[in-house]
Amino acid sequence: MKRIGLALSGGGFRASLYHLGLVRFLRDASILPQLSHITSVSGGSIIAAHLVLNWGRYNGSASEFDAAASELLDFVRLDVRNRITRRFPLTFALSWPRWLLRLSNRKLTRTGLLEYHYEKHLYGDTSLFQLPECPQLHILATNLSEGCLCSFTRNGLWMMRRQRGHPLRVDHIHIGLATVSMAVTASSAFPGFFPPVELTGADVGASAGEFGRQRYTDGGVFDNLGVRMFRCLEPSLAADKSALDGVLVSDVGKPMEVQSNQQGGGLIRTALRASDILMDRVWQLENETFKDTPGYVFARITEVVEPQEDPTALHPEIQRQTAKIRTDLDRFSPLEISCLVRHGYCVARKACRARPDLFGADLPVKAPWDPIPDWRGAAPAAAANPARNGHPDREPAPITLAGRTLQASASRRILSTLLDYRDWVSYIYVPILVPLLILLPYAVIQAYQRSARMSHLVESLSQGSQDLAVMSRLLEGPMKPWIGEAADNVRLDEPDFHGFEILQDSRIIDMRAWNPETSGKNDSDSLVYGYRRVKILKRPEYAGNNLFRIWALATHPKAQLRFPVQDVQPKLRMMSVDSAVAGEKKVRWEVNVDVSKVPAGEFVDLTYEHISPGEFLKRGASSTSITFDYQADTAEVTRWFLLPHGKEYRTFRILRWETNKPEKVELVKVVNEYLADDSTILAYKMVSVKAGQTHEVTWYYK
Numbered sequence: 001m002k003r004i005g006l007a008l009s010g011g012g013f014r015a016s017l018y019h020l021g022l023v024r025f026l027r028d029a030s031i032l033p034q035l036s037h038i039t040s041v042s043g044g045s046i047i048a049a050h051l052v053l054n055w056g057r058y059n060g061s062a063s064e065f066d067a068a069a070s071e072l073l074d075f076v077r078l079d080v081r082n083r084i085t086r087r088f089p090l091t092f093a094l095s096w097p098r099w100l101l102r103l104s105n106r107k108l109t110r111t112g113l114l115e116y117h118y119e120k121h122l123y124g125d126t127s128l129f130q131l132p133e134c135p136q137l138h139i140l141a142t143n144l145s146e147g148c149l150c151s152f153t154r155n156g157l158w159m160m161r162r163q164r165g166h167p168l169r170v171d172h173i174h175i176g177l178a179t180v181s182m183a184v185t186a187s188s189a190f191p192g193f194f195p196p197v198e199l200t201g202a203d204v205g206a207s208a209g210e211f212g213r214q215r216y217t218d219g220g221v222f223d224n225l226g227v228r229m230f231r232c233l234e235p236s237l238a239a240d241k242s243a244l245d246g247v248l249v250s251d252v253g254k255p256m257e258v259q260s261n262q263q264g265g266g267l268i269r270t271a272l273r274a275s276d277i278l279m280d281r282v283w284q285l286e287n288e289t290f291k292d293t294p295g296y297v298f299a300r301i302t303e304v305v306e307p308q309e310d311p312t313a314l315h316p317e318i319q320r321q322t323a324k325i326r327t328d329l330d331r332f333s334p335l336e337i338s339c340l341v342r343h344g345y346c347v348a349r350k351a352c353r354a355r356p357d358l359f360g361a362d363l364p365v366k367a368p369w370d371p372i373p374d375w376r377g378a379a380p381a382a383a384a385n386p387a388r389n390g391h392p393d394r395e396p397a398p399i400t401l402a403g404r405t406l407q408a409s410a411s412r413r414i415l416s417t418l419l420d421y422r423d424w425v426s427y428i429y430v431p432i433l434v435p436l437l438i439l440l441p442y443a444v445i446q447a448y449q450r451s452a453r454m455s456h457l458v459e460s461l462s463q464g465s466q467d468l469a470v471m472s473r474l475l476e477g478p479m480k481p482w483i484g485e486a487a488d489n490v491r492l493d494e495p496d497f498h499g500f501e502i503l504q505d506s507r508i509i510d511m512r513a514w515n516p517e518t519s520g521k522n523d524s525d526s527l528v529y530g531y532r533r534v535k536i537l538k539r540p541e542y543a544g545n546n547l548f549r550i551w552a553l554a555t556h557p558k559a560q561l562r563f564p565v566q567d568v569q570p571k572l573r574m575m576s577v578d579s580a581v582a583g584e585k586k587v588r589w590e591v592n593v594d595v596s597k598v599p600a601g602e603f604v605d606l607t608y609e610h611i612s613p614g615e616f617l618k619r620g621a622s623s624t625s626i627t628f629d630y631q632a633d634t635a636e637v638t639r640w641f642l643l644p645h646g647k648e649y650r651t652f653r654i655l656r657w658e659t660n661k662p663e664k665v666e667l668v669k670v671v672n673e674y675l676a677d678d679s680t681i682l683a684y685k686m687v688s689v690k691a692g693q694t695h696e697v698t699w700y701y702k
Contacts, residue, residue, distance in 0.1 A: 304320060
């Protein structure tokens with residue numbers, strides 16, 4: 001027997017149903033028992049977990065297979081997405097009492113309700129360790145906390161971490177109380193509708209030191225095919241002398257469709273479209289990487305099985321429209337279910353026929369399995385429009401009607417299916433419909449603005465920044481003042497950066513509580529919040545200087561500085577300095593950190609926050625400027641400015657000159673400008689900033 005791997009891609013219920021047809025063909029061809037490893041993503045994880053938990057039934061008789069598959073089909077007909085949408089507002093009444101009782105509200109979130117539906121209708125309260133040893137199942141999710149791919153298996157959690165100097169490191173974490181429902185929820189928490197799944201050590205039965213609070217989202221954000229996991233498995237399989245003979249990839253992805261004629265969508269449509277674009281890009285990259293790799297066989301939903309290849313296949317036009325069915329978790333119709341399953345069956349047969357060395361030459365030729373045999377989509381033997389009394393029939397052919405119905409299935413149905421007479425929860429909203437219509441527009445506008453900002457932040461910060469948590473917290477409102485760290489009053493000299501390299505210098509300046517008008521210059525409540533994170537590399541060739549020192553931006557004596565919890569805790573020092581303005585007091589604040597316990601060649605983050613009057617900001621009639629001195633070479637510089645309340649910038653510029661020599665001024669071009677369509681936030685990235693330069697950033701208000 002061959003040892004075969006199976007990768008089930010993401011794509012909501014469209015993926016689950018297509019994979020079900022493929023699995024049925026593998027069962028009919030006696031290939032299913034040869035599967036030794038299964039990787040799954042998102043919609044693929046929904047069927048993969050059910051398949052493995054019911055392995056004997058899926059490999060049993062036709063009636064046993066039908067009984068197992070009917071449970072999955074009932075779930076697809078359940079209208080899960082809208083059931084969650086209808087129930088989520090009702091959970092607010094329970095969240096506060098549970099919070100006061102110090103009970104977890106994890107199950108009251110949208111992802112918590114999704115986990116509840118998985119547990120109730122598909123998997124039960126089944127722990128991961130109850131999964132069978134063979135086939136080995138890997139339920140893939142994206143770890144938002146660390147930005148890496150992770151796998152939920154019967155042996156715990158595998159974290160695929162990339163370290164400096166090492167291409168990949170797989171860490172195993174024991175999570176004995178994690179359930180299959182948790183894992184599938186994490187894998188299928190589609191961004192834009194489902195927030196990330198938050199799990200703690202208490203949720204999964206791990207110690208807090210080994211497993212902190214972690215956030216997970218759809219595995220398709222990292223790898224929508226699930227094939228990359230097989231690369232991670234290759235070393236262990238080679239060590240056990242159990243290498244796979246091949247991998248069958250059930251790919252439900254399709255090229256992105258242009259929406260040139262569609263008007264701008266609202267909150268949900270925009271967020272879902274942004275997630276579609278992100279996952280489409282990931283899908284393209286994975287296909288380009290693995291399409292020519294030996295041993296990988298792709299069964300793509302976009303594949304059209306011609307009648308001469310398989311006379312039992314759906315009509316070619318039906319196949320093309322089937323590939324466009326939406327990726328969603330709402331209710332699927334009998335026509336959608338039938339077409340997806342049958343198409344998956346026939347494409348699997350075509351893919352296996354192309355590799356007789358791997359799957360054998362004796363494959364079944366019977367008609368594809370149809371869980372809903374009330375409709376037939378194969379091309380009829382007669383002409384599409386038979387003549388009546390010598391005249392062509394003016395009524396559309398059945399294939400045409402079915403194709404048009406499937407074409408409509410490509411669009412997500414949100415508002416039109418929000419309420420359902422078959423769900424008792426819908427009737428709760430009837431007596432409160434009028435207040436909802438009055439308050440809903442205001443709530444939608446607020447939610448849309450925050451969602452749009454978060455969407456842009458996730459897209460830009462996903463390039464490698466670690467400051468998403470700070471920006472997310474600031475979007476809730478300006479930071480409240482605090483009492484900062486006590487500083488040692490000493491004489492300070494110029495910092496010495498010999499032996500160090502600055503890899504990243506990221507700042508966030510929040511001016512929403514600052515008054516840019518001249519009348520607010522001495523306003524004690526007109527404060528500016530600042531956040532700075534510096535990634536320091538301790539050079540391996542130098543081991544002398546172990547004290548890394550930088551100067552803070554604020555110079556006001558009443559400035560308050562504090563340090564978030566970090567690997568190496570910094571210290572604060574200060575020194576009074578002369579001011580060009582008579583009677584004005586100024587202070588030089590220094591943040592330093594002892595890196596003697598940081599190994600040479602390793603890096604460490606230095607993070608501090610300050611809140612102070614905005615004396616370092618230069619007011620203009622219709623502009624504001626801020627100046628930064630760069631005392632060391634910096635590989636990457638990121639700046640985020642949250643503009644004063646009610647202000648938007650029209651344009652901005654960055655000038656640079658040699659420090660203390662402003663005679664020769666140059667215009668600086670940034671590498672990336674983030675959030676270009678949000679004029680209340682100015683953000684950009686630069687690379688390779690040289691020491692001894694001064695940069696002045698000026699923005700002009702609308």
